[in-house]
Amino acid sequence: MITVEGLTKTYGPTLAVDDVTFTASPGRVTGFLGPNGAGKSTSMRILVGLTRPTSGTATVLGHRFTDLPNPGLEVRVLLDASAQHAGRTGREILTLSQQMMGLPPGRVEEMLDLVGLTPTESGRRVREYSLGMRQRLGVATALIGAPEVLILDEPANGLDPGGIRWMRDLLRGHADRGGTVLLSSHLLHEIEVIADDIVVIGHGRIVARGTKADLLAGTGTLVQTRNRGPLVAGLDAAGVTFTDHGTPYAGAVTLRVDADPELVGRLAHQADVALLGLRPADGAGLEEMFLDLTADTQRESAA
Ligand SMILES: Nc1ncnc2c1ncn2[C@@H]1O[C@H](COP(=O)(O)OP(=O)(O)OP(=O)(O)O)[C@@H](O)[C@H]1O
Known part of the structure; x- marks a missing residue:
């Protein structure tokens, strides 16, 4: 369970996140949808203790992230798949996580199998990986401690259609086993196919929130x-x-x-x-709202 209440973050004159409140529940995939610059990454960074909020609270499994004793076993985060150590091999990165979390060595092989990285690929240095391979490795690192909560920022970036399908099945399986999944995207379609619940953010504010079925229904x-x-x-x-x-x-x-x-x-x-x-x-109301938000953002960046 993820609970975000009244979260606000200002950077000088910029109000990046403005009184954001939402929850992500166990057994469900929650999509955090918003155009570029809407405040998704900032909210997620606050959630995992990388950025301090100006006001408000964010908790994971009832605790602030930084208060969780061994966060890797409870919550995993994939914020930026490109931020992995470029000089290490995929296998080395996974082995480090396995050792740091005190997990059996067999977990490394299990994870490589799960994300479909071959022995040759896992033996290569990460600097030689495509973005899609980095995402797969990021997911393997995220899942190695069998965490209950998964937080992923734009996980489908760089994946081909087959990869997106794979990611969707993987996140669906995690939620079906009772896990909590929060993932962000700036693409409506991506969120539509993956999420059970949708939280829409624009200009730092929540503009819509609900089950996908509710948000897509009743739109005339x-x-x-x-x-x-x-x-x-x-x-x-x-x-x-x-x-x-x-x-x-x-x-x-x-x-x-x-x-x-x-x-x-x-x-x-x-x-x-x-x-x-x-x-x-079906869904046209959500699409219109999202296109309006995106058009606003584009007008602002053009100004
Ligand atoms: N460290 C920072 N210093 C100043 N401004 C920041 C900082 N981080 C984010 N911002 C600003 O806060 C706003 C929200 O940015 P954020 O990265 O959270 O958006 P986002 O929804 O994740 O966008 P994207 O889809 O492009 O990743 C933007 O206006 C951004 O310029």
């Missing part, structure tokens, strides 16, 4: 037409709100309407508007 209807004007007039007359959701092809528009498909179809019919498409907007 996507409707496509070449007759935007009459359709919008019909929706307005019925007091139904909507947002523009792009142009699927020349001359047509997509709207996301805050009503179920049946009502939207009926209103379109009354307005004598031909529709090109009508379907539940």
Whole structure:
């Protein structure tokens, strides 16, 4: 269990993390989603005692990370897969962890098997590893002490589609065995496929939080037409709100309407508007919110 309450961190005038509160529960994969610079890494660094918060608390299994007696056996962290000692071989790095935690030597081989690093690969120096291989080694180091809680910052970075699938199955298995998994990403799709619960952060603040099912449900209807004007007039007359959701092809528009498909179809019919498409907007609300956050970030960095 991870509990973050009222966490705030300022760097001079920059409010990196602003009153962040969330939990990550055992048996579930919690996705921490936000565009670049949203405050994910800072929150995770505070969680594992690498950065001191300005205010608020963060605990893992009921303790501040720095108060855990042998954190490696309870919590493992993969913050930056590139930060591993470049001059050591993968096997040496794992052996060091195994010895430091007082684990049986056989654990090293088990972990290499688990993450799919071959004997030749594990005998090479880390400076010769691809980013994907470093991620695999990072995961092996994270799991060697069989910790209950896993905290991973952008673990899918540098993995190919097969690697992402492997990572997803591995994290799923960990949660299914009762473990707690918190992972961050700036990619909505990645979080959507892996997470059970989602916490969305933008500009240091939590902007949405809930189960994936809840966040993806109840987001209305996507409707496509070449007759935007009459359709919008019909929706307005019925007091139904909507947002523009792009142009699927020349001359047509997509709207996301805050009503179920049946009502939207009926209103379109009354307005004598031909529709090109009508379907539940699964996840479109979350996608819009996330695109807005990302666009804000891009506008700011361009300014
Ligand atoms: N040591 C620091 N000194 C000053 N500002 C910092 C420091 N660390 C982070 N920041 C600022 O805090 C904000 C949040 O950064 P953070 O790295 O937590 O974001 P992030 O969500 O992890 O982004 P990314 O997806 O790009 O890794 C940014 O504006 C960043 O510039």
